[in-house]
Amino acid sequence: MDEPLFNFLIQSHEREIIRQAIIDKYFRDCRQAIESVIREEQQIGEHRQLLIQFAEHPFSYQVGSEPVEERNPIRGTAFGREIMRWYNYTCAVCRLRVVTEDGKSITDAAHIIPFRISYKDDIRNGISLCKLHHWAFDEGLISVNERYKVRVSKIISEEGPEEQMFRNLRNRKILLPQDRILYPAQEALVWHRENRFRE
Numbered sequence: 001m002d003e004p005l006f007n008f009l010i011q012s013h014e015r016e017i018i019r020q021a022i023i024d025k026y027f028r029d030c031r032q033a034i035e036s037v038i039r040e041e042q043q044i045g046e047h048r049q050l051l052i053q054f055a056e057h058p059f060s061y062q063v064g065s066e067p068v069e070e071r072n073p074i075r076g077t078a079f080g081r082e083i084m085r086w087y088n089y090t091c092a093v094c095r096l097r098v099v100t101e102d103g104k105s106i107t108d109a110a111h112i113i114p115f116r117i118s119y120k121d122d123i124r125n126g127i128s129l130c131k132l133h134h135w136a137f138d139e140g141l142i143s144v145n146e147r148y149k150v151r152v153s154k155i156i157s158e159e160g161p162e163e164q165m166f167r168n169l170r171n172r173k174i175l176l177p178q179d180r181i182l183y184p185a186q187e188a189l190v191w192h193r194e195n196r197f198r199e
């Protein structure tokens with residue numbers, strides 16, 4: 001890209017002019033659909049910024065309270081994208097990272113206190129987990145202690161390749177976000193150990 005065009009495009013107003021011109025010339029028939037996607041992406045972006053701002057306040061939750069509002073899909077998407085950003089699509093427990101060219105990932109943005117209980121799409125109530133460890137976390141077969149180390153339930157009976165055994169995860173430090181204020185909240189981890197973990 002040549003420099004004058006680059007300088008033009010880094011300004012949001014000018015970028016919008018180009019965007020509209022391209023839509024008019026090449027995508028006139030699907031203008032509505034494109035604009036709806038752009039609007040949704042803008043809302044998701046705004047929610048992502050809000051989630052970062054929330055993390056500057058003390059973490060709190062109220063189990064069992066009525067939901068303030070129904071699950072907001074925009075906020076849910078923002079939560080998922082922020083978790084993936086801070087954990088780089090990597091499982092916090094086993095460090096597996098598998099992504100596809102079309103943007104699929106082996107990891108989920110898991111809630112530590114389930115959303116249906118806490119109504120909390122707070123980054124500090126989230127953790128990136130691969131499908132296997134998401135299942136084990138929700139089943140209470142693994143948890144995380146106060147020093148961010150993995151706890152493994154004693155009720156597991158396992159066989160298979162040694163390197164994939166749950167027992168080898170015991171006391172392993174989990175992957176944490178670079179920014180300390182986004183670490184999983186201790187309050188959320190305590191809830192998980194007391195209400196989900198099966199020692």
Ligand SMILES: [Zn+2]
Pocket residue numbers: 091092093094095096129130131132133
């Ligand atoms: Zn994993």
